Amino acid sequence: MANIVQAVRGTQDYFPEDMAVRNWLYSQMRSVSESFGYQEYDGPFLERFDLYAAKSGAELVEKQSYVFEDRGGEKIALRPELTPTLARMVASRQRQLTYPLRWWSFGPFWRYEKPQKGRSREFFQWNIDMIGEDSPEADAELAAVAASFLRSVGLQPSEVQVLVNNRQLMQQELEALGIPAAKHKLVFGLVDRRDKLSAAAWNEYGAELGLSQAELGGIQKIISDQQLWKKSPSLVRFFEAVAAHNASDYVRFGPQIIRGLDYYTGTVFEAWDTAGEFRAIFGGGRYNDLVNAVGGDPVPAVGFAVGNVVISLMLKALGRLPQLSAGAPIYVTVFGEEQLAASLTLAAELRSAGLAVASHLAADKLQKQFKQADRLGAKVVLVLGPDELQQKQVTLKDLRSGEQRNLPQTELAAELKRILSAT
């Protein structure tokens, strides 16, 4: 045990049961994406480091990127996020594409962070974006996609909420307080910490940023005003559209939501578990300047990203993960040496008929073979002994009901399909 080479810190091994969960999530993401007409794409896992510089958050670029120099002296990064890649891809074919683009992707990302629960150095993300449409209705469609996804994995509105805010609204409100635009970024950082610091510590931090007591009081008033969204015509339209999507139960206004990445320009949103036990489940927003920033003409865009780690932890904690068995539902035993070939052939014929079948490979005790079938999650076990062979029959045992019967080999494939589809 102590001699086993350790896995790289912050990475996760996906054993079959873990892979089943990841693939199940992937399939939910795929079906929700496709149900809204989004198309799957992917970018390279390696990008030039420059792509991220000054376009993502400084923390993400300077501290959390895996960066190396390739043999040609090029500074290369393992992608820490997908959005800049998407912007680059759009810019490179800007005139050939039909807008709005509805694109989604699922793949690995790397960030050099200190691993904790729900945060690893290698993780998977679902990214889904709409590009070329600058409207509250576009933002609302993404929120509706998010709500559909939460519903599809079995999370209730009482358990997860998508909190939405608008950066422009917040900037207007700050300016109304007399806080200059140059300070807004720092103030956003302050807003982000409202829930984490005590009132006194928060005030102290605000004072360090050079804010007066009057300004701090004003900021507090803004971020606790649940009706503030009514001042933003854009958010009003947004919530109307969300209601039309039948997604209102999952989506509400959250004046404290700001987000760390620098490229967001308008609507921003994050999903949180209402119990507050986990970190953010996903986050996203509108980024209208990013395509321009990577060298294309300006194109408006909105999207969000969901990591696989937090949502898996949460579904597991809530007991919402479905029963996922990766093994074949049919297990063919080997009665004895003499029947080995016939048993393998039986399995081969069933596979030709379109069934998934695992074969035992030796004439072990049937007890052992049944036990193995049970543990591998098989639903049906087949036995081909001398009696069955003589009568051209097969014994079929349903492991769930415990019922067992003989039937002619010619009827076997059809009967198995009937039994397995019945569940």
Added chain:
RNA sequence: GUGGAUGUAGCUCAAUGGCAGAGCACCGCAUUGUGGAUGCGGUGGUUGCGGGUUCGACUCCCGUCAUCCACCCCA
């Protein structure tokens, strides 16, 4: 990057400087044509790793690695 906690069997955990254990899991038998339940028996350990103190270290000290927690940041 900062601060803190914890590493003992496959898993969950005992052993408070003096023989490394239990439950679950696993293997075998009861049961030579049948899984799950039960009974009995059995396998399994560089106590994360390296060093130090001691007659003697799972236990105390130092270092290191890993995990977890709070910051930071964020999926």
